Amino acid sequence: MFIGYARTSTLEQEAGLAAQKRDLDALGCDKVFEEQTSATGERPRLTAAIDYLREGDTLVCTKLDRLARSVLHMGEIVNEIRAKGANLRILALDMDTSTPTGTLLLNMLGSVAQFEREMMLERQREGIQKAKEAGKYKGRKPTVRAQSDEVLGLHKAGVSPTEIARKLGIGRTSVYRILNAAETPA
Known part of the structure; x- marks a missing residue:
């Protein structure tokens, strides 16, 4: 049985969530768990999806970054899935952990994804610092x-x-x- 998981970081990303659900439905997922929350916060629907898995099931996600925020976090999720006798499939990578090659690819691509995220955050911090130095970045306007x-x-x-x-x-x-x-x- 295919169990889908779809996530966007903010409520404004309706189109992204709809696209993920469309792809999961097209694959034939029997049930889709969805949520709109940051990857760094609590994700009760991901927990529910993993709890729902039974032996032989496959948790399906459209992209790796919708599932895990780091290699360590990805490893924890994969271990939970494996403990249930289930597998993980990432559609965008055409990757499935039911094979040794799929597991290898997941580990390699997870490392690359984490590296890219860290580089993006570093570029963002540098950009903010340059804008502050140029007097163009004032930060969030105090509301209270x-x-x-x-x-x-x-x-x-x-x-x-x-x-x-x-x-x-x-x-x-x-x-x-x-x-x-x-x-x-x-």
């Missing part, structure tokens, strides 16, 4: 500080920090940060 006047006004009116946070829809830590900044002389 724009509510400083409201926080201070409510505090002066005797409203507790917890209640201020609830009313304004911000974190208590942000309320305390604003209050502490207002009490500290410049």
Whole structure:
């Protein structure tokens, strides 16, 4: 039985998720688990897909980067799949761990994918640093500080920090940060 797994990192990537589901359906996956979450966070649907596997099943994913974030992580996933007597198939690589060649390719290509990801992050950090040096990168605009006047006004009116946070829809830590900044002389 083919069990599909599809993932995108953000909710805005609807087209990517639809394309993955289309490819998994075309292969004939009996069940498809999908989620929209970062690879670095919790992935309950991946866990559910692996739990669903039975001996002889194959977990199918369209691309390796949809499944694992590093060689170590990939190895952990493959070990879980193998412990169930199942296999892994990556469509974009035409790779299947039911064969020794497929396992070899998975390990080699997993290393290359991790290397490329690390290089991309390094280039991104360098680009941000250059933009900062050129005065073109300011970072994320502070959103809570724009509510400083409201926080201070409510505090002066005797409203507790917890209640201020609830009313304004911000974190208590942000309320305390604003209050502490207002009490500290410049």
